[in-house]
Amino acid sequence: MRGAAVTSLDAVRAVRSAQREPVLEARNIRVTYRSARGNVTALEDLTATIGKGEFVSVLGPSGCGKSTLLRLISGLMPPSDGEILLDGRTVAGPRPDVGIVFQQPTLLPWQSVLENTLLPVRTLKMNVSQGTAEALQLLRLVGLEKFAQHYPNELSGGMQQRVSIARSLVHKPSLLLMDEPFAALDAMTREHMSKELQRIWMATNQSVIFITHSIPEAVFLSDRILVLSARPGRLVQDLRVDLPRPRTTETLGTPEFAAYTNSLRQLFEKLVKFE
Amino acid sequence: MNISKRKIILPAITFVLLIVAWQLSIDFFKIPNYLLPSPKSVLHALYLGYVEGTLWKHMFYTLQSTVLGYVIGCGLAIMLGAALAEFDVLNDMARPYVIALQSMPKVALAPLIIVWFGFGIESKIVMVALVCFFPVFVNTVVGLRETNSALLDLMHAFSASRWHIFTRIKLPGAASHIFAGLQISIVLSLIGAVVAEFVSSTRGLGYVVNSAQVNMAVDTMFAALISLAVLGIVGSFLIGLLQSKVVFWNRQTGSTTMDTN
Numbered sequence: 001m002r003g004a005a006v007t008s009l010d011a012v013r014a015v016r017s018a019q020r021e022p023v024l025e026a027r028n029i030r031v032t033y034r035s036a037r038g039n040v041t042a043l044e045d046l047t048a049t050i051g052k053g054e055f056v057s058v059l060g061p062s063g064c065g066k067s068t069l070l071r072l073i074s075g076l077m078p079p080s081d082g083e084i085l086l087d088g089r090t091v092a093g094p095r096p097d098v099g100i101v102f103q104q105p106t107l108l109p110w111q112s113v114l115e116n117t118l119l120p121v122r123t124l125k126m127n128v129s130q131g132t133a134e135a136l137q138l139l140r141l142v143g144l145e146k147f148a149q150h151y152p153n154e155l156s157g158g159m160q161q162r163v164s165i166a167r168s169l170v171h172k173p174s175l176l177l178m179d180e181p182f183a184a185l186d187a188m189t190r191e192h193m194s195k196e197l198q199r200i201w202m203a204t205n206q207s208v209i210f211i212t213h214s215i216p217e218a219v220f221l222s223d224r225i226l227v228l229s230a231r232p233g234r235l236v237q238d239l240r241v242d243l244p245r246p247r248t249t250e251t252l253g254t255p256e257f258a259a260y261t262n263s264l265r266q267l268f269e270k271l272v273k274f275e
Numbered sequence: 276m277n278i279s280k281r282k283i284i285l286p287a288i289t290f291v292l293l294i295v296a297w298q299l300s301i302d303f304f305k306i307p308n309y310l311l312p313s314p315k316s317v318l319h320a321l322y323l324g325y326v327e328g329t330l331w332k333h334m335f336y337t338l339q340s341t342v343l344g345y346v347i348g349c350g351l352a353i354m355l356g357a358a359l360a361e362f363d364v365l366n367d368m369a370r371p372y373v374i375a376l377q378s379m380p381k382v383a384l385a386p387l388i389i390v391w392f393g394f395g396i397e398s399k400i401v402m403v404a405l406v407c408f409f410p411v412f413v414n415t416v417v418g419l420r421e422t423n424s425a426l427l428d429l430m431h432a433f434s435a436s437r438w439h440i441f442t443r444i445k446l447p448g449a450a451s452h453i454f455a456g457l458q459i460s461i462v463l464s465l466i467g468a469v470v471a472e473f474v475s476s477t478r479g480l481g482y483v484v485n486s487a488q489v490n491m492a493v494d495t496m497f498a499a500l501i502s503l504a505v506l507g508i509v510g511s512f513l514i515g516l517l518q519s520k521v522v523f524w525n526r527q528t529g530s531t532t533m534d535t536n
Contacts, residue, residue: 071428074428074432075432076428076431076432093434094431094432094433094434095432096432096433096434098432100428100429100432102425102429103425104423104425106423106425106426106429108426108443108444108447108448109524109525110447110450110522110523110524120433122443123430123433123434123435123439124433124434151524152524153524
């Protein structure tokens with residue numbers, strides 16, 4: 001009975017994966033840094049594909065090369081070896097078709113919330129009136145339409161981070177990179193922001209790479225979780241999370257949710273022992 | 276009592292107490308007028324100076340050299356600071372010499388500047404510009420280099436031009452630092468002007484102090500010193516006003532969003 005259910009789920013997965021066009025393909029990525037103590041390998045033989053509209057978390061201990069990954073994908077540095085394709089084209093330099101959300105909101109304090117949201121539009125010299133309409137719509141989506149003319153220092157940390165999410169989407173990137181976006185927030189706000197992000201993601205159907213240290217956060221948000229090991233960063237597991245959406249506070253209490261988090265915890269325990 | 280009233284009334288009380296203590300100590304210790312003038316005779320000197328008009332031309336002379344020197348010195352400091360912060364080659368070339376010049380007491384250069392620029396107002400302007408330069412220069416470099424690296428990554432990912440990054444991101448981000456330098460330089464600019472006038476001048480408040488020493492006119496000295504203090508306070512206030520207009524986002528207290536990761 002159970003076996004049959006799993007098989008049918010597998011079939012669904014297979015169909016879904018097949019339908020999804022890849023937005024990002026990483027092929028045999030290796031990154032080595034030259035340092036005073038010799039060469040340091042940050043990423044080793046990383047191959048992964050991310051489908052259009054997929055929410056993928058990268059989960060790993062510190063030193064798993066996550067910031068390296070971010071710089072690679074946004075074209076700020078080339079890999080030592082291998083190739084990254086974004087929308088089918090090799091990443092060879094800065095790519096404006098990614099959106100980035102950092103751990104800190106990194107808003108410009110001298111510009112209004114609306115102007116901050118428009119930053120990519122102005123930098124990429126896109127049409128400002130179209131951009132403004134898009135920005136206002138995104139601010140509505142993140143629940144800050146009333147704060148468009150406010151300045152960042154009038155907003156709470158969670159609100160500032162929502163502005164930076166709106167900013168990261170305003171130029172309609174094909175891929176959104178989020179580098180531990182909720183790490184600087186307090187625990188209550190953090191849980192709330194996870195739900196908010198799920199809502200935003202479901203409304204935009206945006207492809208997302210979400211880097212985090214938090215196992216529950218990764219399970220709650222993701223379609224797939226890529227687990228990396230530390231120094232060098234290697235892909236240890238590619239875990240599909242099949243929890244129904246939208247996931248809610250109740251989801252956090254279900255045995256299925258617990259099963260995912262437990263298996264990831266055990267995996268991490270093994271990873272740490274291994275070192 | 277609300278805060279703004281407090282900020283006026285309390286200093287006023289200090290002022291009255293100081294004047295009373297001043298007058299009482301003269302009466303009590305019988306200090307002669309040529310050592311410490313009474314508040315009344317200082318007031319009289321100020322009256323002579325500003326109502327009858329002998330101090331105005333000196334005050335304007337000092338004001339003129341201070342303002343011109345300040346604008347030139349601070350302007351050059353911001354431009355050179357920006358150049359060094361932006362171009363590493365320039366920075367490596369100039370840095371040791373900048374530090375060497377900075378550690379030199381600038382007032383010691385006053386006689387040399389008089390030799391080079393003459394006895395007129397030019398030498399005073401140069402002196403003021405020289406002392407104003409370094410605080411603003413150093414703060415400009417530090418402020419520009421402290422730009423949030425995540426934000427710079429973002430701008431590079433968007434292929435933003437160097438000029439765009441500089442004018443839209445770095446310069447506004449450095450504004451608070453630059454204004455801190457401008458505040459320090461206000462005070463230094465008056466010191467520079469007075470020192471240059473001490474060394475060689477026939478006009479200016481520094482000249483008034485110096486020449487009053489010869490005929491022991493201590494009340495005139497006090498009048499000139501008070502004029503200098505007022506110039507300093509007004510200058511500092513004006514820069515503060517400008518700062519609150521330009522760097523308006525720092526006025527409200529709140530979490531700064533520019534802290535680095």
